[in-house]
Amino acid sequence: MLSAKSLFQEILDNDESFALFCSVAASGETQGGWENARIAALVPEAERELAPKISRHGADEDKHGRIFNALMKKRGLDPVPVPPETDYTMLLEKNGIGLAHARLNRDERLTLQDIVTYLSHSRVTEQRASEQMDLLRKHFAAHPGIGRAVKQISNDEDNHLAYCHEELLRFAHAGHGRAIQRTLRECALAEIRIYRDVSLAVMAHMGRILGWSKARSAVLVAGIHAVYAYERMGGWRRMVSLTTPERRNALGGPASAEPEFA
Numbered sequence: 001m002l003s004a005k006s007l008f009q010e011i012l013d014n015d016e017s018f019a020l021f022c023s024v025a026a027s028g029e030t031q032g033g034w035e036n037a038r039i040a041a042l043v044p045e046a047e048r049e050l051a052p053k054i055s056r057h058g059a060d061e062d063k064h065g066r067i068f069n070a071l072m073k074k075r076g077l078d079p080v081p082v083p084p085e086t087d088y089t090m091l092l093e094k095n096g097i098g099l100a101h102a103r104l105n106r107d108e109r110l111t112l113q114d115i116v117t118y119l120s121h122s123r124v125t126e127q128r129a130s131e132q133m134d135l136l137r138k139h140f141a142a143h144p145g146i147g148r149a150v151k152q153i154s155n156d157e158d159n160h161l162a163y164c165h166e167e168l169l170r171f172a173h174a175g176h177g178r179a180i181q182r183t184l185r186e187c188a189l190a191e192i193r194i195y196r197d198v199s200l201a202v203m204a205h206m207g208r209i210l211g212w213s214k215a216r217s218a219v220l221v222a223g224i225h226a227v228y229a230y231e232r233m234g235g236w237r238r239m240v241s242l243t244t245p246e247r248r249n250a251l252g253g254p255a256s257a258e259p260e261f262a
Contacts, residue, residue, distance in 0.1 A: 002219060005139040010210060012146070017209045019077045024202065026068035027082045028089040033062035038104040039118055047115055053163060053251040057122075060156045063258045067149045070258075074145070085201040091194050097121055097187050116168075116176055120183040123164035124191050127239045130157040152258065162245035169242050184240035192236050196228040 011017040036058025043051045072079060084090070093101060098121035099114055110118075133154035141147050172180050200221060207217045 002216070004135055007220075008136065008139070011206060012140075012143075014210060015075065015077055017206050018075070019072055019080050020205060020209065022068040022072045022077075023079045024082050024086050024088075026065045026079065027087065029061045029068065030065035031089040033058045033060075033065060035099070035101075035104060036061060039099065039110065039115075042104070042108065042110045043115065044109050044112060046112070050115070050167065053167075056251040056254070057160055057163065060160065060256075064153050064156065067153065067258050071146060071149060083201065083205060086198055086205065088194065088198045091198065092121075092125070092191065095190055095194060097190050097194075112176075113179065116171055116179055117183055119164055119168050119171070120180055121187050122160065123168055123184060123242075124187040124239045126157060126161040126164055128191065128195060130154075130161045133157045152256070156256070159247060159250035162247035162250040165242055165245045166248065166250070169244065172242065180242075181240065185236075188236040188239040189232075191239070192228060192231040196224060199224045199227075 011021055036054050040051045040054035040058060043054065069079060092098060099110070099118055103110075103114075133150065136150045137154040140150050143150070168180055203217070203220050203224065206212075207220075212220075
């Protein structure tokens with residue numbers, strides 16, 4: 001039976017597909033670390049108290065990149081080039097989601113609207129990350145090779161999502177509610193399309209590496225399109241709601257240590 005667990009197990013068992021998976025993931029996490037570090041450095045003076053949390057977010061993303069690289073090193077694998085069509089983070093930036101890298105490269109303070117945009121973008125993408133890692137945690141938390149990494153990253157992504165909810169609610173109560181909802185909706189509708197395209201690209205590469213039949217590939221492609229149809233018809237709304245999180249001040253302390261791989 002074709003399931004999320006069996007699919008990922010197949011990717012995990014093959015060195016070439018595993019290296020591609022980890023390389024794609026490490027690249028995105030490292031890029032997220034750089035973006036958060038730049039945002040923390042450019043936070044407007046009125047929001048300087050937010051800077052340590054943004055820095056913690058970036059430190060976590062950098063840590064995740066190191067974890068994925070360590071998983072490859074543990075198996076004697078080297079990172080592989082990331083195909084541009086699979087680069088989720090860069091495709092979001094190219095489609096105007098979040099803060100443009102040209103803006104972040106300037107040594108100029110961000111505006112309050114820039115921070116609202118950053119938090120809204122993060123709320124959408126962290127929803128995706130939290131869900132993906134929760135799925136891996138469900139099936140592979142006890143796996144001797146990747147279990148510790150999966151649990152660590154999943155916990156961090158849940159913290160990031162809680163932080164986004166908490167900070168956006170604070171800005172909404174300060175009178176920015178309409179701008180937040182507008183930005184969240186724009187980000188969510190763009191993200192679901194980009195996620196679909198990236199998923200199709202990743203599955204195409206995995207299918208080539210693993211020698212999937214045309215029939216199996218067609219089933220997976222249909223599944224990706226079905227997810228997109230569900231999200232386009234209303235599933236995207238889960239990415240724009242704001243609720244008080246159970247984890248309060250989730251990024252208020254130092255980044256947790258990354259697991260060690262012998």
